[in-house]
Amino acid sequence: MSPRGRPAEIPAWADLALLPLLNLGAALGASGLLIVIIGEDPRRAMATLAAGAFGSAESLGYTLYYTTNFIFTGLAVAFHAGLFNIGGEGQAYIGGLGVGLLCLAAGGLPFGLVLPLAIGCAALCGAGWAFVPAVLQAKRGSHVVITTIMFNFIASALMTYLLVNVLIKPGQQSPETREFAVNTWMPAAHEMLGWMGIPAGVSPLNLSFVCAIVCSILVWGYIWHTRWGYELRVLGQNEMAAIYGGISPARTIVLAMTISGALAGFVGLNEIMGVHHRLLLNFTGGYGYAGIAVALMGRNHPLGIALAALLFGALYQGGSELAFEVPALTREMVVVVQGLIILLCGALENMFRPFLAARLARVVPAR
């Protein structure tokens, strides 16, 4: 048995792959139990979910569209610095505001110019919204978790005010801006595939999916292959060692949070530029909080995050299909699974460790 307090020793492959799979299995098992309690067949539910997510070209497109958002918010959780960015929701909202304002102003510009400007605006606005809590944590010691939660609510109030009073299309009731000019629309996947001659189902999937993949690769390179990423990781693992090594915690925290904010802001590229083509309320619909689940399941590694984001995208798309086909289950079933995943892969992540350590000690000698 392990010494008191230290998590039980298991081999690296079990730590990285088996334990998360076990946690995920437990979460899905608990969801299955809930479905049984409600009186439906969990296997049928799973089959409907899988078919709904991957069954056709359109559903695959929808799944990947959701995956894009989850990749952005999952990357934004910034665990490596020892922080926990819960403000993804607010940062995504404000990032979308930046993209929306640019698109409203960029009526006649060529798309090749609009795209980098939009990326810049989303990043700047999202980062800006994360900057203030970051500075408060670094300089004043205010707990970044609480301040980012407060900032989520402030963002919501701010956006409501702007959309109802300032940016609303004149003469319209619903709090939305006018539709953007076509040159500012992010090309949809089925359009791009159509140019190449490949038929594809119509779905909201668009170019920002490529941005998400590029961001994952860039984040991987940044965290594990640059000096600033190294400083980030050291700070997260041992603050005293970081200070002793000459790393400034304040600067590193602010840098980590602003990058997170920028990543969360890119959700605006997908939603505002790619799908809705106008600014509207609540387009972030829980993606920020789901990003936490994605980051936890993906063990904070961009590859894991991408896979977890795919799973969540499938859950979201399959979930709407499930709610459609099985009348006893509602869309919120997906939220239940999300909550269970956060609970089991996050707070209870070490629950199965002693069990695994005991089982594997007989099979594989522990290090």
Next chain:
Amino acid sequence: MAITTATLRVATPLVLAALGGLFSERSGVVDIGLEGKMLGAAFAAAATAATTGSAWAGLAAGILAAVTLALVHGYACITQNGNQVVSGMALNILIAGLTPVLGHAWFRQGGQTPPLSGDARFAGLELPLANNLAGVPVLGPIYAEILSGHNVLVYIAAIAAGVVAWVVYCTRFGLRVRAVGENPSAVDTAGISVAAVRYRALIASGILCGLAGTYLSIAHTAGFTRDMSAGKGYLALAALIFGKWRPMPTVLACLLFACTDAVQVRLQGVALPLIGVIPVQFIQALPYVLTVLLLAGFVGKAVAPRAIGVPYVKEA
């Protein structure tokens, strides 16, 4: 007059939830799951009251639900040494999804419970002699209109502040809770189980949050609707921090936030002298802005319990 009554009604769930959070946070366990506990209790209370027809059964169910959630949070944070913020967040999201799913599965009304009436709700209570004393100048109307006529949970919330302050500062249990939040190793050395004290504090937190949630669905309104807690749990957390983790200032912060809420409803579109029309969203965001300012140290200093957020592990 109407603003005061509205303030008291809005403040009740905030006060109860914030005092619940106080127990948990003073014992060293970060509790952002107040929202989830309130929502879970609201659903359990409304569902039970709808099926049994008794408000008191609903109250019991609500408290039971909140205590169960608090114990799950406790298991994750105390026994499994998990990340306390993540655990709270997980429970919030889980309950936000679970309540409409169960509501729809059991009642088939789109996630809400059937509307309650009669005995299944907590009705307003007239304080004794309210009608007779209404004629007394100044004090009469205060007694008859502001203080009287609320339901029993509002009165419970009113005395809860005093009771919680007494428990935290004048009983042995309260002393242990505070000690465990500041220096758990010292408590451990004295031979008291840190985990047991924290679990008991979380149970107390669950009871208070259960009262808050039950108020929302059975007393304030007549049934459960999706996401009915609408961020009140986070507002209670903000009030707790604004009140610097002490019972009386927390209650005052809750009253302040409730007052801004009651006032903003009446100030919509009204042009004030000099300032003009204040946007309603500005007043809605005001409690959160105030809390951030406090945390930044611009409105006095907020010192959290020293051992908060760190799982306690016995040294070998």
